[in-house]
Amino acid sequence: MTAFQDILEKIKHYDSIIIHRHMKPDPDALGSQVGLKEIIKYNFPDKTVKAAGFNEPTLTWIAEMDDVQDEDYKGALVIVTDTANTPRIDDKRYTKGDFLIKIDHHPNDDVYGDIHYVDTSASSASEIITDFALKTGLNLSNTAAKLLYNGIIGDTGHFLYPATTSKTLAIASKLRTYNFDFAAMSRRMDSFSIKIAKLQAYIFNNLKIDEKGAACILLTQDILKKFDVTDAETAAIVGTPGKIDSVQAWAIFVEQADGHYRVRLRSKSTIINEVAKRHKGGGHPFASGANSYSLKENEEIYQELKELLT
Ligand code: AMP
Numbered sequence: 011m012t013a014f015q016d017i018l019e020k021i022k023h024y025d026s027i028i029i030h031r032h033m034k035p036d037p038d039a040l041g042s043q044v045g046l047k048e049i050i051k052y053n054f055p056d057k058t059v060k061a062a063g064f065n066e067p068t069l070t071w072i073a074e075m076d077d078v079q080d081e082d083y084k085g086a087l088v089i090v091t092d093t094a095n096t097p098r099i100d101d102k103r104y105t106k107g108d109f110l111i112k113i114d115h116h117p118n119d120d121v122y123g124d125i126h127y128v129d130t131s132a133s134s135a136s137e138i139i140t141d142f143a144l145k146t147g148l149n150l151s152n153t154a155a156k157l158l159y160n161g162i163i164g165d166t167g168h169f170l171y172p173a174t175t176s177k178t179l180a181i182a183s184k185l186r187t188y189n190f191d192f193a194a195m196s197r198r199m200d201s202f203s204i205k206i207a208k209l210q211a212y213i214f215n216n217l218k219i220d221e222k223g224a225a226c227i228l229l230t231q232d233i234l235k236k237f238d239v240t241d242a243e244t245a246a247i248v249g250t251p252g253k254i255d256s257v258q259a260w261a262i263f264v265e266q267a268d269g270h271y272r273v274r275l276r277s278k279s280t281i282i283n284e285v286a287k288r289h290k291g292g293g294h295p296f297a298s299g300a301n302s303y304s305l306k307e308n309e310e311i312y313q314e315l316k317e318l319l320t
Contacts, residue, residue: 016125017089017111018146021050024087026058028078028107031135032093033100035066036245037199041161042091042113042135044073048154049143058082063100068242071198072160083107092135094292095120113138117283119292133173136161140181155188156195163199167249172279172296206246209237213250218312222319223258225251226312228305230265241272248274259315263308271308273300275315285314 021027029047031039043061050059060076080103088107093099094116104110112123115132132138136158143150150158162182166174169182186192202210212233219225229244244264251260259277266272273289275282275298283298289311291300302308 014127014142014146017113017127017142018148020087020109020111020125021054021057024057024085024109026082026084026086028060028062028082028086028088028104030062030088030090030093030099030101030104032098033064034242035063035069035100037069037072037164038134038136038161039092040066040069040073041157041159041164042139045136045154045157045161046089046091046113046139046142048151048157049139049148052151052154053148062103066242068240068245073157078103080106087111089113090123091139092116094118096122113142116294117292131175131177133171133175133178134162134165136165137178137181140185141177144181144184150185150188152189155185156190159185159190159192160195160199163196168196168200173294202246205238206243209239209247210250212237213247214254217251217254217257217260219254219257220316220319222316223256224312224316224319225254225257225260226263226308226315227251227260228263228265228308231267234265241266244274248276252276252278258319261308261311261315263302263311271302273302273308273311275299275311280318282315282318285311285318288314 029043031043047059047061060078062078063075065075083106086107087109088104089111090099091113110123112126114128115135117130118128129138140158213227217225217227241264251257259280259282262274264272275286277296281295283293283295286292286298286300289300293299
């Protein structure tokens, strides 16, 4: 595996750096992407560093993307954070730079980039970026620390999920020494709007649960419309079924505008990403995603989850 030092050398070498992350970003994607951007700018103020990708409206309170022009890629270093495979990289121009680096914590099924650093034992890409800065002696700014801390609590569910290790906590502890309003940020990450509260109530009332704790729920376009919730906003309810003590693993089928289903799979202790891989998806052992093309395929996915728990 590439050492942090090799990545630092590349950062030092290039004057122009563009950082990408995955589509449908979450707080860790944004935290690792813009956290790294802030670190580079703070330590190398003369470099041009930009964050590329779609501005997800529900998350612009965390960070906003830059206006990246085609010519910016000429002779640039491109770094992609938190993205396992190339089809999921937001903004396909990531190939247009001079040198490509992948930094990620998902299983390395798609080895892309001229060099890569992948640590599947890390809770989050934000944990890796912090580790990178600390180990290579780069300074963190308060803004970078806030973004990275936010990314870690996003991917660990406030240190609840099994991916939280002693190293995660040690790194988070370092980040907490910087000056940012930790309580306000944690509260924001933990709160939801009335419409999300109502959708949660719908989920609790309609969740199908079998005797082994396999659960599923279908969110049709009609349901999304009824609760005035977008596909991206379903991130706020992805952990909801797991609040029920008897639920062990669950699938949330979110109907998309084109009629196919985004499948969000979660589990407390049984590895479920093989199910995701069989249905055009992938991800972490306990948190993965897939695509389904019919109600029948949704049922098959639910059956596969059930079988894992027996
Ligand atoms: P999500 O339910 O979208 O939050 O996804 C959970 C995790 O599964 C993410 O961290 C992604 O790594 C992974 N994932 C989701 N959808 C896909 C997909 N279509 N292909 C590969 N990995 C995915």
